[in-house]
Amino acid sequence: MENVLKLSNENRICSSKLTYKNVTEVNNNFSLHVNFDGNEKFVLNKKKLRLFPHTFLAINPGTLYSDIIDSGSPVQKLSISFGKGFMDDFKTSFLKKDSSFPDNYGNHLPSQNLAFNETIFPLFGDLKYNIEHLAVLVRSNCKDELLLNEFLYHILLNYYTLYQKDVLFVEESLKDLQFVTRKEIYRRLSLAKEYLYSNFDQKINIYELSTYSCMSATHLIRSFRQAYHTTPHQFLMNIRLKHAEFLLKNTSYPINKIVNTVGLDSPSTFIKLFKIRRKITPLKYRASHHVIK
Amino acid sequence: MRIKYITIPSGNIAEEETFFVKFLGFKHTGELELWPNVHCKLLSNNDTDIHVAIIPGRCMLNQKSVIILNTENCLKQYHEIIKNGVVFNHKPYYVSAGMIAEFTDKEGNQFILLEERSYTEEEEAWKMC
Numbered sequence: 001m002e003n004v005l006k007l008s009n010e011n012r013i014c015s016s017k018l019t020y021k022n023v024t025e026v027n028n029n030f031s032l033h034v035n036f037d038g039n040e041k042f043v044l045n046k047k048k049l050r051l052f053p054h055t056f057l058a059i060n061p062g063t064l065y066s067d068i069i070d071s072g073s074p075v076q077k078l079s080i081s082f083g084k085g086f087m088d089d090f091k092t093s094f095l096k097k098d099s100s101f102p103d104n105y106g107n108h109l110p111s112q113n114l115a116f117n118e119t120i121f122p123l124f125g126d127l128k129y130n131i132e133h134l135a136v137l138v139r140s141n142c143k144d145e146l147l148l149n150e151f152l153y154h155i156l157l158n159y160y161t162l163y164q165k166d167v168l169f170v171e172e173s174l175k176d177l178q179f180v181t182r183k184e185i186y187r188r189l190s191l192a193k194e195y196l197y198s199n200f201d202q203k204i205n206i207y208e209l210s211t212y213s214c215m216s217a218t219h220l221i222r223s224f225r226q227a228y229h230t231t232p233h234q235f236l237m238n239i240r241l242k243h244a245e246f247l248l249k250n251t252s253y254p255i256n257k258i259v260n261t262v263g264l265d266s267p268s269t270f271i272k273l274f275k276i277r278r279k280i281t282p283l284k285y286r287a288s289h290h291v292i293k
Numbered sequence: 294m295r296i297k298y299i300t301i302p303s304g305n306i307a308e309e310e311t312f313f314v315k316f317l318g319f320k321h322t323g324e325l326e327l328w329p330n331v332h333c334k335l336l337s338n339n340d341t342d343i344h345v346a347i348i349p350g351r352c353m354l355n356q357k358s359v360i361i362l363n364t365e366n367c368l369k370q371y372h373e374i375i376k377n378g379v380v381f382n383h384k385p386y387y388v389s390a391g392m393i394a395e396f397t398d399k400e401g402n403q404f405i406l407l408e409e410r411s412y413t414e415e416e417e418a419w420k421m422c
Contacts, residue, residue, distance in 0.1 A: 125410075125412055129392075133366050133368065133369065146372065147369065150368055155387075
């Protein structure tokens, strides 16, 4: 099932629930791919990524990518492609005033080569609310272009804010380094994060991770801690717990299956970690959410 | 769209809150940021989700009443009301309570469309991510 809305300004929104898809193409416009359920593979140039529920992938114009779904249960997703004119309007109306944006230093013309970070982000906050509202509108076959464009503007604004926050947070944490070095470390740490988002269900060792992010293991751990105030391992555990919460809320999988699905070793470790974070046991957490539903 | 908050303007929020709690048996139920950096105290005396919102008096300089309308989807509601010819004071924007849009009627009463959003649980969960 696929609902595609092509707006007159070249914006395109596609809501789909598919078990199979295999498309390879050059991305014409900046696009966001949001996963609500199931998992999906992407190949971006040479990078192999997997997208899990409540994460999204941003792809820049001009990138050759493959979008692959091959799953027993349907993968529910929303893809948004922003037309070039719409992006330029956004840049002139919003980014022009913002000299703090790294690509905008000393450049107050609509930036033709402004590129967002082509990586995976978690879906939360206003971006999550606006995307969920938009998905409902698309599924109900809304044809009101003004309304749809209003949502797209806010989604772009939310994404930009999220991206900028991430950049500024790291810049602030690494302020003792030179600008060019900070920028390069941010890029490499983003690679490390995307590897963790993509492979949290696998056994990951620090050497694989450091090879992927083009840093030595010790440099990666030190920079990661300095930039994000946490270690890659703690970051990984957080993703696993977050995904376990999703499975507790949305499936009836037994605890053992959840533990295996999110890449943890032992149910007792999982229960202990979960209790520390949520202050209740996983089963009570599941029960409380089922009662609410 | 429904009324969820009954606003009580006050020049001294702490005093007004004490009055409601001490003399009328209300309980403090939380705070709401309706305008950037302006927090209203919320009080309730029963289990329904209708609350008294004590708003700072200075917000009342240019309008008579403040009516807060709760909505599930602020942008959609904003768009529908615009189509009926209403002019909003601002484009919808974000505050810590969620998303709001404001308009004023001919009498000077201020209407606020509020879509409440819960950020804490999700943001806490992803904070380290």
